[in-house]
Amino acid sequence: MAIRSKRIIAQIIKELTQLGRDRLTLIMALGLPLVLLLVFGFSTSLDVNRINIAIQDLDSTRISREYISTFERTNKFKLVAQGSTVNVPRLLDTGQAAAGVIIPPEFARDLRRPEREAQVQVLVDGTDANTANLVRAYARATTNAFTENLRSPSSSTTNLIAENSRPSGSATPVTLQTRLWYNPGLETLKYIGPGALAITVTLFPALLAGLATAKEREQNTITQIYASSMTGAEYLLGKAAAFWLVGMAEVLLTNVESWGFFGLWFVGDPTPVIVGSALYIACVVLWGIFLGANSSTQSAVIQFVSLTAFLLSLQFSGYIYPIYNIPIYIRWISALVPASYYILLTRDAYVRGVGWLGVWSSILALAALTSLFFFLAWRKLQKMQVET
Template sequence: MVRPKRVIAQTIKELVQLKRDQLILALAFLLPVFAMLLFGLTSSLDVNNINLAVQDLDITYTSREYIATFERTNKFKIVAIGSKVNVPQMLNQGKIAAGLIIPPEFTRDLRHGREAQVQILVDGTDANTANLIRNYAIATNNAFVGNLNHKTAIAVNIQSQFWYNPGLKSLNYVGPGAMGMSLTLLPPLFAGLATAKEWEHGTIIQVYASSLTGTEYLLGKTMAYWLVGITEVFLTNVMAWFFFGLWYAGDPTPLIVGSALYVACGVLWGIFVGSNFKSLPVVVQVVVATTFMLPWLMSGFTYPIANIPTALRWLANFTPTTFYILLARDAFSQGMGWSIAWSSVLTLGLLAGFFFLLAWWKLRRMQLED
């Protein structure tokens, strides 16, 4: 038989113990608030400030007015305009999300009552965003036609072509992103728990009593869990090929190098968290919040980074998943290789070095000076 007094006594005991652990108590209230702010501020599927390049081969008042219709929307941001703009090249370099091509007979066709033709090339790597861009372009095109002061019905036919992903297969976008997300949690979590466990169980004293230096301890622990992470990289690539039919569209070496650095970032961050908080429940909460929830919202996997408020957008630059997803999408969809992937690899290297310094600073003095 359940005795209410004993239940109440046990409840009071648990609350008293929770009150004594100030760190867990703070996290219990701060993490939901942090999560609510992130989800509320970043969860938007709208696409704004779309980088658009315009190759205007007509160069007339009418073509300029057509371009101005795109400028007046809050969806497109024209970054290049002119007759010599190379739209395919800018798409390959990742400088734009779409390119508009206006042919030289654009104004002539409209004046003679014929249907004018224009073309928009859209980066199809992200199928959902590509569809939104196409729909925005069609709506803008229709607005221009509606504003024409002609008694006869004149139409402008905007033809769309998707770059890299002509069939708009969502898997070509979601697959590489899912690969980055699947690797973002376990390596830092394993490393963080292993580090915190030594402090919680007191076995860290054996390390302090040995001749092992802080740098040696850090490198040894990093190497062990880095090897675990690299095995996970291999398994995810096999899964991507065997089950989903994804294969490299170009040079895979940027992704290979980036994978090694990406795993190192996660492991080093996990060791830093474990050595600071030294409590298994706290480490789990912090690692999940910083290496899974934050990348889920801030890396561009679920929502466009451009939609994130400027005050929070800087966090994406300290999220390794942001750059690893760019590498994975290039390797499996674009295939441009080092020409556009070098900056992501370099950033991952800098982040790995930064996280190493953080962990090293915490563990650097594991031996007392003689």
């Protein structure tokens, strides 16, 4: 039987009318993504600043105090205790400090001897491995800055070790100059914000479509549709189109909010992310209908959508950490998560600006997943129609 557009349009009007009658659901569908975007955008941060650090100075010389001042001048550390009597391990045990530096008694003297190296011990709380690695890198960078300051002939610190026998003006064999190709300011919001756009529009289109489908099964009103001349494909297209429109409205509202609150704006051709948004919303809506067709109750749909559409998108999309950091034996799951491709589109649109050349494969992947989810939902509805 041929697909008739009038039946599809009638199904769309019916779904939107039912949704419009439930004002609370409609407000939640359009309002909660905006709240989630603010929560994810402002609460998620990869920056580690103002780290509590304690320094035990057993040398108590002008050079050791200058070394301590180097830590004070950076915004990465917050000095909570310093002096010769500071008990660094105790401060780490009590949680008052996340790291501690112990300057040995002969620190300044070792700096003056070319045949010896001045050693400093850094103790880092390794409870949070990611933060510990960052603290270690920050401490190394601060120490390098102090060392370079000593080598500089124009530095006031050099006068403190005028008798230093080390060659103060020696040049390094390699000079490394780094340029950040994208996001030169290393703004975390430009990394988190585009990813949050994808996560916030994942849940509600799938949830609304799944609840609507499960409700018809629960109330057995779906048999009236099967008894009519409407085919399973027409029913699926009409229902999916209705909630696709709701999802696209969410995309529009969340993008407007990101422009106003996060300062995100397109840096290149916006057409890839527009096309990708249409495919992405279609993916999550069709997946929600598939889950609703396989669930006998609405409560089961809520659990299934929360687990598959939201939780998997949060963990396997590359929103917070790169996908290649996921263990290889479960990394394949990310290939079936539409958000993993959509996040690449949003980050390209707001940060990289490469355009179609860099994201065409993500568009094809979303198109393939849309086709797969459409087939799964259509197959299930056809099977239900035959059984009825």
